[in-house]
Amino acid sequence: MASDRIEILDGWRAVSILFVLAGHLLPMGPAAWKINGSLAVGGMALFFALSGFLITHFLLERADVAEFLRRRLFRIVPLGWSVMLILAIVNGAGAGTIAANLLFVANLPPTRLMPGGEHLWSLCVEAQFYLGAALLVAAGGRRALWLLPPLCVLVTIGRMIAGAEYSIVTWLRIDDILAGATMALLCGRPRVAAVMRRAPSWLPVLLLALLVAVSGERAGSLNFVRPYIAAAAVGISIHSAPDAMRRLYASRPAVYIATISYALYVFHMLFDASWLGSGDRLVKYAKRPLLLIATFAAAHLSTFHFERPIIAWGKRRRRLAAARGRP
Numbered sequence: 001m002a003s004d005r006i007e008i009l010d011g012w013r014a015v016s017i018l019f020v021l022a023g024h025l026l027p028m029g030p031a032a033w034k035i036n037g038s039l040a041v042g043g044m045a046l047f048f049a050l051s052g053f054l055i056t057h058f059l060l061e062r063a064d065v066a067e068f069l070r071r072r073l074f075r076i077v078p079l080g081w082s083v084m085l086i087l088a089i090v091n092g093a094g095a096g097t098i099a100a101n102l103l104f105v106a107n108l109p110p111t112r113l114m115p116g117g118e119h120l121w122s123l124c125v126e127a128q129f130y131l132g133a134a135l136l137v138a139a140g141g142r143r144a145l146w147l148l149p150p151l152c153v154l155v156t157i158g159r160m161i162a163g164a165e166y167s168i169v170t171w172l173r174i175d176d177i178l179a180g181a182t183m184a185l186l187c188g189r190p191r192v193a194a195v196m197r198r199a200p201s202w203l204p205v206l207l208l209a210l211l212v213a214v215s216g217e218r219a220g221s222l223n224f225v226r227p228y229i230a231a232a233a234v235g236i237s238i239h240s241a242p243d244a245m246r247r248l249y250a251s252r253p254a255v256y257i258a259t260i261s262y263a264l265y266v267f268h269m270l271f272d273a274s275w276l277g278s279g280d281r282l283v284k285y286a287k288r289p290l291l292l293i294a295t296f297a298a299a300h301l302s303t304f305h306f307e308r309p310i311i312a313w314g315k316r317r318r319r320l321a322a323a324r325g326r327p
Helices: 010-025 035-061 065-091 095-102 117-142 141-160 174-189 190-197 204-212 219-239 245-248 252-259 259-274 282-324
Strands: none
Touching: 010 035, 010 174, 010 219, 010 252, 010 259, 010 282, 035 065, 035 117, 035 141, 035 174, 035 204, 035 219, 035 245, 065 095, 065 117, 065 219, 095 117, 095 190, 095 282, 141 174, 141 219, 174 219, 190 219, 204 219, 219 252, 252 259, 259 282
16 A cells, blocks of 8 residues: 555545534434434544554554654644643643543543543543554564554453443543554555455445444444444545545545544534533524534634644754754
8 A cells, every 4th residue: 555645534534523523513313313423423433443544554654653653742732732721721620630631541430521521532542542552663563563453353342241332431442443453454465455446336335324323322232343344434445435435535625624623523512512502402503503613713723823833843843853863
């Protein structure tokens, strides 16, 4: 698999965040059907599968642990910490709660997520995976990444034993990420990639629909296969996807939404916990257009005028440090 940008993944990232936004903020059918939960959980599964895939793909091609951790640090910490500190001030959080959030362990029992930031549990799972993957590569090189597939299966078995169809605790949710990591390893094998290229082009579309069906409260024990369906949809689409899907997923709107997806995720529930999300059911939905506009506006400003300059500054610092280190 080439190291160039994989365009179709932008579309998957856009789909994942749109599923999460729809699941959390919009009426998606009768409450008894529980479609909102299916979309939110399915969207997070895609988000995690993409993360596992891209992180593993990066480490396979460039097993530079220090560079990897620097990139992740500058990617998630500036916005994540800023929002956590704002929530800490608003909620009058104690030192222990603040520390647990800033260290990305607030999702672990006893959970210490703050009101308005309950959804940031996913950043904790992500950050813990980054550290674990970095330690694996530091200890055993690229080959150590092949420990991730059996670990994924073990986590799923543990979930089944615990009856945890979905959870915010890392050891009961991280198979969503590990399945994506496994797919990256498989896509790097020429024989597996050849099999994927022979798959029917409609298969990724079917898998996306199936993902919604096996996600959330209504799906019950089918949630245990959720990580693998999400990862399969992403991985197979790279090698075999209908032209219409490729065009849509590489379109400018999809790329834009993918670019601001991290900030969209961070802000959407933050605003939902504010006046924009207050009131009875009718009042809440009357405010939804304002909430969505505020979320997209904040995500745009954060991505292009806060996060991106910090990432660029980090890159400049790395280049200068590398230049000073040359003989």
